[in-house]
Amino acid sequence: xxxxxxxxxxxxxxSDHAAREGALRVRAVHxxxxxxxxxxxxxxxxxxAVSRGTSCEGAELAIEDVPLTVHCARCDAVKxxxxxxxxxxxxxxxxxxxxVTGREMQITxxxxxxxEPRPTEAPEAGAGEVLPxxxxxxxxxxxx
Amino acid sequence: MLRIEQDILxxxxxxAAGNRARLADRGILALNLVSSPGAGKTTLLTxxxxxxxxxxxxxxxxxxxxxxxxxxxxxxxxxxxxxxxTGRGCHLDAHMVxxxxxxxDLTAGGVLFIENVxxxxxxxxxxxxxxxxxxxxxxxxxxxxxxxxxxxxxASGLMVLNKVDLLPYVDFDVDACVEYARRVNPDIxxxxxSARTGEGMDAWIAWIAAAQGG
Numbered sequence: 120x121x122x123x124x125x126x127x128x129x130x131x132x133x134s135d136h137a138a139r140e141g142a143l144r145v146r147a148v149h150x151x152x153x154x155x156x157x158x159x160x161x162x163x164x165x166x167x168a169v170s171r172g173t174s175c176e177g178a179e180l181a182i183e184d185v186p187l188t189v190h191c192a193r194c195d196a197v198k199x200x201x202x203x204x205x206x207x208x209x210x211x212x213x214x215x216x217x218x219v220t221g222r223e224m225q226i227t228x229x230x231x232x233x234x235e236p237r238p239t240e241a242p243e244a245g246a247g248e249v250l251p252x253x254x255x256x257x258x259x260x261x262x263x
Numbered sequence: 264m265l266r267i268e269q270d271i272l273x274x275x276x277x278x279a280a281g282n283r284a285r286l287a288d289r290g291i292l293a294l295n296l297v298s299s300p301g302a303g304k305t306t307l308l309t310x311x312x313x314x315x316x317x318x319x320x321x322x323x324x325x326x327x328x329x330x331x332x333x334x335x336x337x338x339x340x341x342x343x344x345x346x347x348x349t350g351r352g353c354h355l356d357a358h359m360v361x362x363x364x365x366x367x368d369l370t371a372g373g374v375l376f377i378e379n380v381x382x383x384x385x386x387x388x389x390x391x392x393x394x395x396x397x398x399x400x401x402x403x404x405x406x407x408x409x410x411x412x413x414x415x416x417x418a419s420g421l422m423v424l425n426k427v428d429l430l431p432y433v434d435f436d437v438d439a440c441v442e443y444a445r446r447v448n449p450d451i452x453x454x455x456x457s458a459r460t461g462e463g464m465d466a467w468i469a470w471i472a473a474a475q476g477g
Contacts, residue, residue, distance in 0.1 A: 121385035122333030
């Protein structure tokens with residue numbers, strides 16, 4: 120299934136970043152998924168299967184959903200179509216092929232686990248514990 | 264938290280960009296043919312290759328799970344063809360296509376046809392470096408295919424309605440099909456033809472020539 124390929128790409132990219140940062144494992148992956156990406160439901164199933172044995176195994180997924188919006192040339196405005204694949208302006212009916220938002224399939228951020236906590240660090244998460252989203256990074260991250 | 268802001272398919276996109284640059288460098292038009300299994304991609308290609316003989320150089324990349332049958336059929340018409348077998352894979356990706364390009368002697372100014380794995384779902388997500396996706400739909404399928412598989416038709420620049428010689432024998436509403444396609448992709452062009460009888464093939468060849476010029 121192509122969702123497996125997409126999950127594989129995701130895990131490869133995230134694992135590469137984690138390895139570059141010297142992290143032992145990935146605690147959470149933050150994604151931005153547009154309504155048209157069609158990936159949301161399959162993701163949970165594929166991510167588990169494909170992440171097994173990688174530094175992403177067990178990572179939490181945090182998804183930011185992006186709704187579909189299109190630009191209507193006649194109204195000169197950004198609109199929300201009435202249905203997912205009916206590319207017409209809900210106001211004037213003009214065809215609206217120009218998608219403004221909704222096609223996103225992006226990794227926005229990752230939370231990393233560097234293993235041994237230093238004395239000044241917050242306690243390491245136990246298995247299954249969900250960490251707050253703002254985690255002080257114990258090493259100097261390159262500014263992105 | 265480490266901010267990344269990277270497309271999930273950025274690796275495939277990078278390979279696709281590489282393919283695109285390579286093809287542009289040689290002035291080659293690349294078309295990615297997609298459809299359900301059995302819509303007539305290979306038959307359309309063999310008929311097309313024969314018509315383009317002596318007019319423009321042609322090369323073909325074939326994608327199937329198994330066998331080299333399709334590449335063989337193309338080679339019999341005299342065009343070079345490389346077969347990619349995806350095994351369990353359901354779509355071609357840009358990395359595979361890059362390797363196939365290495366095996367082809369690409370003549371400048373020609374056309375490269377990439378026949379994707381027969382599948383109206385998965386190939387939609389994967390840029391191969393083509394100029395256009397061409398969705399082939401046969402009149403023996405349902406006329407509502409474009410709204411049932413909107414991703415693919417939204418991603419295609421052209422819909423080819425194939426096997427029109429069979430219209431008298433099937434309940435296929437051509438106008439409804441075209442309306443459905445334009446609903447999911449207002450910019451899609453539509454051609455009607457029969458690869459077997461030759462009806463409508465001139466317009467398809469003209470469309471290719473126009474795409475080459477553009």
